[in-house]
Amino acid sequence: xxxxxxxxxxxxxxxxxxxxxxxxxxxxxxxxxxxxxxxxxxxxxxxxxxxxxxxxxxxxxxxxxxxxxxxxxxxxxxxxxxxxxxxxxxxxxxxxxxxxxxxxxxxxxxxxxxxxxxxxxxxxxxxxxxxxxxxxxxxxxxxxxxxxxxxxxxxxxxxxxxxxxxxxxxxxxxxxxxxxxxxxxxxxxxxxxxxxxxxxxxxxxxxxxxxxxxxxxxxxxxxxxxxxxxxxxxxxxxxxxxxxxxxxxxxxxxxxxxxxxxxxxxxxxxxxxxxxx
Amino acid sequence: xxxxxxxxxxxxxxxxxxxxxxxxxxxxxxxxxxxxxxxxxxxxxxxxxxxxxxxxxxxxxxxxxxxxxxxxxxxxxxxxxxxxxxxxxxxxxxxxxxxxxxxxxxxxxxxxxxxxxxxxxxxxxxxxxxxxxxxxxxxxxxxxxxxxxxxxxxxxxxxxxxxxxxxxxxxxxxxxxxxxxxxxxxxxxxxxxxxxxxxxxxxxxxxxxxxxxxxxxxxxxxxxxxxxxxxxxxxxxxxxxxxxxxxxxxxxxxxxxxxxxxxxxxxxxxxxxxxxxxxxxxxxxxxxxxxxxxxxxxxxxxxxxxxxxxxxxxxxxxxx
Numbered sequence: 001x002x003x004x005x006x007x008x009x010x011x012x013x014x015x016x017x018x019x020x021x022x023x024x025x026x027x028x029x030x031x032x033x034x035x036x037x038x039x040x041x042x043x044x045x046x047x048x049x050x051x052x053x054x055x056x057x058x059x060x061x062x063x064x065x066x067x068x069x070x071x072x073x074x075x076x077x078x079x080x081x082x083x084x085x086x087x088x089x090x091x092x093x094x095x096x097x098x099x100x101x102x103x104x105x106x107x108x109x110x111x112x113x114x115x116x117x118x119x120x121x122x123x124x125x126x127x128x129x130x131x132x133x134x135x136x137x138x139x140x141x142x143x144x145x146x147x148x149x150x151x152x153x154x155x156x157x158x159x160x161x162x163x164x165x166x167x168x169x170x171x172x173x174x175x176x177x178x179x180x181x182x183x184x185x186x187x188x189x190x191x192x193x194x195x196x197x198x199x200x201x202x203x204x205x206x207x208x209x210x211x212x213x214x215x216x217x218x219x220x221x222x223x224x225x226x227x228x229x230x231x232x233x234x235x236x237x238x239x240x241x242x243x244x245x246x247x248x249x250x251x252x253x254x255x256x257x258x259x260x261x262x263x264x265x266x267x268x269x270x271x272x273x274x275x276x277x
Numbered sequence: 278x279x280x281x282x283x284x285x286x287x288x289x290x291x292x293x294x295x296x297x298x299x300x301x302x303x304x305x306x307x308x309x310x311x312x313x314x315x316x317x318x319x320x321x322x323x324x325x326x327x328x329x330x331x332x333x334x335x336x337x338x339x340x341x342x343x344x345x346x347x348x349x350x351x352x353x354x355x356x357x358x359x360x361x362x363x364x365x366x367x368x369x370x371x372x373x374x375x376x377x378x379x380x381x382x383x384x385x386x387x388x389x390x391x392x393x394x395x396x397x398x399x400x401x402x403x404x405x406x407x408x409x410x411x412x413x414x415x416x417x418x419x420x421x422x423x424x425x426x427x428x429x430x431x432x433x434x435x436x437x438x439x440x441x442x443x444x445x446x447x448x449x450x451x452x453x454x455x456x457x458x459x460x461x462x463x464x465x466x467x468x469x470x471x472x473x474x475x476x477x478x479x480x481x482x483x484x485x486x487x488x489x490x491x492x493x494x495x496x497x498x499x500x501x502x503x504x505x506x507x508x509x510x511x512x513x514x515x516x517x518x519x520x521x522x523x524x525x526x527x528x529x530x531x532x533x534x535x536x537x538x539x540x541x542x543x544x545x546x547x548x549x550x551x552x553x554x555x556x557x558x559x560x561x562x563x564x565x566x567x568x569x570x571x572x573x574x575x576x577x578x579x580x581x582x583x584x585x586x587x588x589x590x591x592x593x594x595x596x597x
Contacts, residue, residue, distance in 0.1 A: 092324035100317035120573040122335035148331035209421035227423040
């Protein structure tokens with residue numbers, strides 16, 4: 001009797017998991033299916049399967065969404081944000097993990113509070129400053145802003161990874177006469193490199209997906225990121241659903257591939273920022 | 278601030294020990310120590326300065342601008358005291374927006390938390406399929422709000438070519454969820470929840486897996502059933518993570534912007550207006566930066582309260 005009941009519970013569990021998995025993927029499958037159909041076929045029945053593999057939608061989406069320029073801008077934005085965050089957060093994380101300055105608790109509290117400051121509190125004067133400095137539309141400068149916004153989380157993550165460096169290794173290097181920069185470069189960075197990858201994936205994802213800052217600061221056609229280009233395409237092109245869905249596949253596809261390849265680091269990053277032991 | 282005091286203790290203890298080393302030795306050692314402290318400050322500086330330049334300086338300017346009639350274009354601004362605040366507090370749209378933020382918070386404190394907890398518990402006993410399910414659940418979370426919003430707008434909610442339109446034409450009347458005054462906010466929240474809950478699954482699962490195996494086995498030996506196992510063994514272990522997630526959800530609920538702006542821009546007739554979209558419209562639609570700043574300041578107040586809660590809950594981190 002009891003084994004029977006347990007069996008039923010297990011089956012119910014699997015059914016639930018499958019149902020939630022289907023909910024997560026269903027809209028994305030619809031996108032994929034409809035990206036191969038022409039406009040009238042989508043309108044007739046968005047749930048039907050395509051009759052063939054027609055890549056015309058993708059060709060049109062690529063040119064109307066200005067994806068070539070968009071991907072280049074997204075790369076510049078993401079690369080700048082990741083580079084700035086990696087350099088600054090690893091240096092700060094190293095000092096904070098080793099409690100090397102007397103005011104380290106103050107710095108920690110500063111980062112904790114600034115992590116929860118809403119973008120709306122600093123968006124408007126920052127926009128004004130950017131327009132005065134003629135930086136509106138400057139993709140790299142916006143990348144630096146995104147880096148600054150993600151800095152607190154990155155510092156905390158890097159600090160946890162630096163805490164894992166054994167004290168003895170560091171002391172041995174100092175005894176051998178290494179200075180701080182040699183110590184960082186040749187002894188500590190190799191140990192914390194998984195942390196760097198985790199921070200890079202999380203911040204890279206944030207920068208690539210950012211909406212509020214980028215849509216406000218990057219308004220010229222030439223400075224649009226891939227997602228902003230797609231957004232403007234939605235305004236002018238939304239009657240042809242097949243092309244819209246092809247555009248979505250162009251945007252979503254690479255991200256899913258990268259996510260599946262690096263999923264361990266993504267999960268690490270999400271979890272280490274949020275689970276309290 | 279008991280956490281700060283406890284955390285500040287170690288450096289002070291080192292300082293107190295210094296006289297014991299004797300005057301000459303102390304002086305000889307003091308120079309390299311001072312230099313390395315200077316280096317340490319220089320290493321921390323880029324992160325702090327960059328964050329201060331982008332967050333603190335404009336943040337302070339916002340706090341000042343909230344009391345002026347600044348238009349965000351020129352440098353001229355007049356000090357008008359609390360006029361922005363009193364006009365906002367009298368505006369019925371503000372009340373609608375605040376109500377929507379609170380409704381948003383209640384939706385997010387319950388639905389994604391329940392789904393996340395349920396799926397995490399189900400995955401806890403399925404080590405083989407765990408990774409696959411986690412990846413599937415997280416896919417919507419790693420996609421950009423722009424793509425998620427547009428694909429829902431076009432293929433699900435669109436009354437002509439979406440699934441909803443298809444259902445309406447075939448006898449299943451779903452109406453137009455995004456255009457209904459009473460349904461719009463739930464239609465938008467549904468997309469944001471769809472994108473968010475997988476994150477909670479991963480977080481809760483990671484927290485659940487930290488429960489010591491011996492405790493689980495001991496409870497099973499004593500004949501605990503599934504509910505008792507959850508209530509008395511797992512729940513106490515993940516309590517702090519649950520609390521932290523709730524605090525983060527409260528913070529994000531008062532900042533919610535992306536999906537609302539992308540799908541309805543606060544419409545129809547302010548039915549999905551949030552504090553964030555309300556502030557954004559002031560700044561970039563009617564160029565009332567002073568009022569936008571005032572709304573931003575009010576939003577930050579909610580954020581600040583939650584932020585204190587967050588710091589208090591994270592105080593263990595400081596002592597790590």
